[in-house]
Amino acid sequence: MEKNRRTKKLTQTIDENLRRAYADTAKEPVPDRFIKLLEQLRQQGDEERKPSGDDS
Amino acid sequence: MDPRDELIGHLPAMRAFALNLTRNAATADDLVQDAVVKAWGNFDKFKPGTNLRAWLFTILRNTYYSLYRKRRREVEDPDGKMAGQLSEKPAHDGHLAMTDFHAAFAQLTDEQREVLILVGAEGFSYEEAAEMCGCAVGTIKSRTNRARKRLAELMHLEDEDELELTDAATMAVVNGASVA
Numbered sequence: 001m002e003k004n005r006r007t008k009k010l011t012q013t014i015d016e017n018l019r020r021a022y023a024d025t026a027k028e029p030v031p032d033r034f035i036k037l038l039e040q041l042r043q044q045g046d047e048e049r050k051p052s053g054d055d056s
Numbered sequence: 057m058d059p060r061d062e063l064i065g066h067l068p069a070m071r072a073f074a075l076n077l078t079r080n081a082a083t084a085d086d087l088v089q090d091a092v093v094k095a096w097g098n099f100d101k102f103k104p105g106t107n108l109r110a111w112l113f114t115i116l117r118n119t120y121y122s123l124y125r126k127r128r129r130e131v132e133d134p135d136g137k138m139a140g141q142l143s144e145k146p147a148h149d150g151h152l153a154m155t156d157f158h159a160a161f162a163q164l165t166d167e168q169r170e171v172l173i174l175v176g177a178e179g180f181s182y183e184e185a186a187e188m189c190g191c192a193v194g195t196i197k198s199r200t201n202r203a204r205k206r207l208a209e210l211m212h213l214e215d216e217d218e219l220e221l222t223d224a225a226t227m228a229v230v231n232g233a234s235v236a
Contacts, residue, residue, distance in 0.1 A: 010213060014204045015176040017157050022177035024154070025072035034067055037089060041096045042060070 059108055060099055063092065066109050069178070070116055076173050077120050079162055087124055091116040110180065114188045117170060125166065160210035168203035175200050 070091065074084035095102075095115050102111055161169060174185040175196070182200070186193040207213075 010208050011204055013213060014172075014207055017154075018172055018176040021154060021157055021161070022072055022076070022173060025075055026068045028068060028071065030064065030067045030071070031085065033085070034064075034088070034092070037092060038064060041093070045096075 059102055059104065060096070062108055063095065063112070066112050067092075069109060070112060073113060073116060073173055073178075074120070076161075076169050077117065077166060078124060083124065087116065087120055090123065091119045094119060107184070109178075110184055110188055113174070113178075117188065121166075156211060160207055163210055164203055164206060167199060168206065171196060171199045172203050172207070176204070 067088070070088050071084060074087045074091075075081060078084045078087055091112065095112055098115070102108065161172075164172070170189070171185060174180045174188065175182065180188070182193050182196045185200075186196045189196065
């Protein structure tokens with residue numbers, strides 16, 4: 001019983017710190033390279049969907 | 057709504073997950089970039105209404121294990137203080153010192169770090185994590201417990217006296233009293 005209580009408290013402490021450490025990292029603003037990458041991917045997709053060639 | 061439009065909202069979490077897997081900020085962002093490109097090309101396979109973050113995390117971890125794990129040793133930070141590269145703060149609020157926590161976390165295996173992020177930090181269920189990692193629910197459960205236990209050992213949290221001490225120190229900081 002005592003051991004269970006201890007394990008539970010330990011789990012809580014660990015998870016709480018995990019969430020804090022993880023949240024700190026996930027707060028970082030997204031770098032420009034990813035904004036540009038998404039724009040690029042979107043443009044590529046748009047071009048692929050366009051009917052190909054004006055001369056057809 | 058097109059799930060492509062939602063991808064950007066998951067990028068911070070993807071970067072955090074990638075950093076915890078690779079433990080190198082530059083490699084982490086390369087990994088995220090590869091995963092984003094892969095996800096974009098496979099969005100027709102995403103089932104609308106299912107968990108997009110779980111889907112993206114699955115792609116990210118599969119990319120890591122297939123392309124990055126072998127490469128890692130070549131770029132690994134020799135100081136061993138890696139996971140905290142993006143943000144490192146002193147523990148002014150009385151919680152466990154984040155530098156200690158990161159150092160301990162970095163000593164876990166890839167699989168242990170992964171499962172702690174998925175279950176402990178992101179809050180995915182054991183079932184979801186099992187599906188993402190392609191293994192049995194029981195495996196995820198025991199891996200999570202072993203990882204927590206190992207982390208506790210590394211941080212010398214295994215006996216209750218130390219936990220009480222941490223709480224006392226926390227109260228002291230919160231109340232602005234001296235610990236002595």
